[in-house]
Amino acid sequence: DPGGPYDAIEGVALALDGGGSFDPDGGPILSYYWDFGDGNAATGAAPSHRYVSPGSYTVTLIVTDDEGFWSDAATTTAAIAALQPNTPPVADPQGPYTGTTGQPVSFDGAASSDADGTIVAYDWDFGDGSTGSGASPTHSYQAAGTYAVSLGVTDDAGLTSTASTTAVVNDALRLSSCEGISVKAVWKHSNRRHAYKYKYKYWKRHRKGFDDDDDDDHKHSKYRFKYGKLIVIGHGQPDSRFILSNADDPEQIFAKRRGRTGGFFFRVNAKRLNPVPCRVQVDQPDLGLCGQADVINAPADCGIEGPDHHDDDDDYHHSRKDDD
Numbered sequence: 001d002p003g004g005p006y007d008a009i010e011g012v013a014l015a016l017d018g019g020g021s022f023d024p025d026g027g028p029i030l031s032y033y034w035d036f037g038d039g040n041a042a043t044g045a046a047p048s049h050r051y052v053s054p055g056s057y058t059v060t061l062i063v064t065d066d067e068g069f070w071s072d073a074a075t076t077t078a079a080i081a082a083l084q085p086n087t088p089p090v091a092d093p094q095g096p097y098t099g100t101t102g103q104p105v106s107f108d109g110a111a112s113s114d115a116d117g118t119i120v121a122y123d124w125d126f127g128d129g130s131t132g133s134g135a136s137p138t139h140s141y142q143a144a145g146t147y148a149v150s151l152g153v154t155d156d157a158g159l160t161s162t163a164s165t166t167a168v169v170n171d172a173l174r175l176s177s178c179e180g181i182s183v184k185a186v187w188k189h190s191n192r193r194h195a196y197k198y199k200y201k202y203w204k205r206h207r208k209g210f211d212d213d214d215d216d217d218h219k220h221s222k223y224r225f226k227y228g229k230l231i232v233i234g235h236g237q238p239d240s241r242f243i244l245s246n247a248d249d250p251e252q253i254f255a256k257r258r259g260r261t262g263g264f265f266f267r268v269n270a271k272r273l274n275p276v277p278c279r280v281q282v283d284q285p286d287l288g289l290c291g292q293a294d295v296i297n298a299p300a301d302c303g304i305e306g307p308d309h310h311d312d313d314d315d316y317h318h319s320r321k322d323d324d
Contacts, residue, residue: 002034002061004076010083013048016059021045021074023065035060037078054082088159089114093124093151095165104138105167107149114155121154127167144171178290183234185280186296190228190270230273230295232266232280244268247279247292248303278302 001020008014018032034042036049037057051057057078063071092111099105109122112135124132126139127147141147147169152162230253232244242264244254253273254266270276278298282291295302 002059002074002076004059004078006059006076006078007081008051008078009081010051010054012083013050014078014080015046015048017046018061018063019045021061021063021071025065025067027066029063030066031064033062051078051080054080056080084116086117086155086157086159087115089117089119089153089155089161091151091153091161091163093149093163093165095149095167097149097165097167099141099167099169101141101144101169101171104140105169106136106138107132107151108136109151109153110135112151112153112161114153117156119153120156123152123154125150125152141167141169144169178284178287181234181236181282181284181290183232183280183282183291183293184296185277185293186231187276187298187302188229188231189297189299228270228276228299230266230268230270230276230280232268233264234282234291235263236282236284236290241284243283245281245283246275246277247281248277252283253277253280275305276302 001018001022003017003020006014006016016034018034021029021032023029029045032043032045032047034044034047034049036042036051037059038051038053040049042049057080059076059078060073061075062073065071090113092109092113094108094111097105097107107124109124112119112122122133122135122137124137124139126132126141127149128141128143130139132139147167148164149167150162150164152160154160234242236242241255243252244266245252254268276299277295279292279294281289281293284290
């Protein structure tokens with residue numbers, strides 16, 4: 001009994017089994033003779049054989065018993081399929097990636113595949129002279145720039161494949177967009193209020209000079225200066241520079257670097273504000289305007305400076321006297 005039928009791939013060892021052979025007299029089988037149908041033969045109850053060409057082969061087995069009798073030839077078939085060449089793996093580094101100097105960038109090559117086996121190694125080149133391994137490594141870049149990142153994978157048959165992507169790394173102090181930047185401003189009035197009386201001397205301009213003898217032209221006005229503070233809160237990208245400006249007359253009020261969380265808080269006393277802004281705006285170096293907000297509870301004279309005044313036709317001078 002040669003067993004079978006058998007199936008195998010060319011060049012791969014095929015195990016045959018004649019263990020089902022027997023002697024009707026109850027005696028033992030002493031020898032096995034195999035003909036594999038391709039010009040090769042073997043002995044033994046369970047030989048193996050490699051077919052070098054695909055095709056269907058007739059396998060013949062003859063056995064002998066302890067009395068020296070030969071059996072009739074028994075046959076089976078061996079269907080040998082052509083060996084398919086090993087398919088190389090496919091590297092997939094995904095990307096492109098973005099990051100910030102000094103902060104880890106997470107890479108992911110888990111989408112790499114091998115159609116006829118498994119991937120056993122991942123080798124990364126991060127483009128800055130550093131390398132890594134594993135399906136999902138991390139790497140921190142120390143300088144801003146665009147880096148060519150390559151991933152090489154190896155399958156269980158030793159075949160390899162390589163693919164590339166890019167990593168765009170921004171300087172931690174330079175942002176690439178205004179995304180995530182917000183601002184809110186509130187004017188907090190103080191209970192301290194002082195009124196000042198201003199006396200204006202008004203001169204009419206004449207062709208031959210000034211005339212300051214006309215007391216009727218003297219002006220008096222009363223100006224109340226309001227004390228308070230401007231509270232500004234918001235959020236932006238971490239480790240960046242924040243510039244607060246008067247939105248109506250974009251001049252810098254204050255500048256500060258954000259913390260690690262990106263949150264910021266400003267308290268600007270009124271003595272630093274002339275005028276109190278009606279709106280404030282957030283500016284980022286290299287980006288410009290990134291956010292704007294009306295000042296909640298802004299005084300009615302927001303955006304208006306103190307009582308100083310000058311025009312082209314008349315000259316004004318003032319002196320201050322505190323009210324009693």
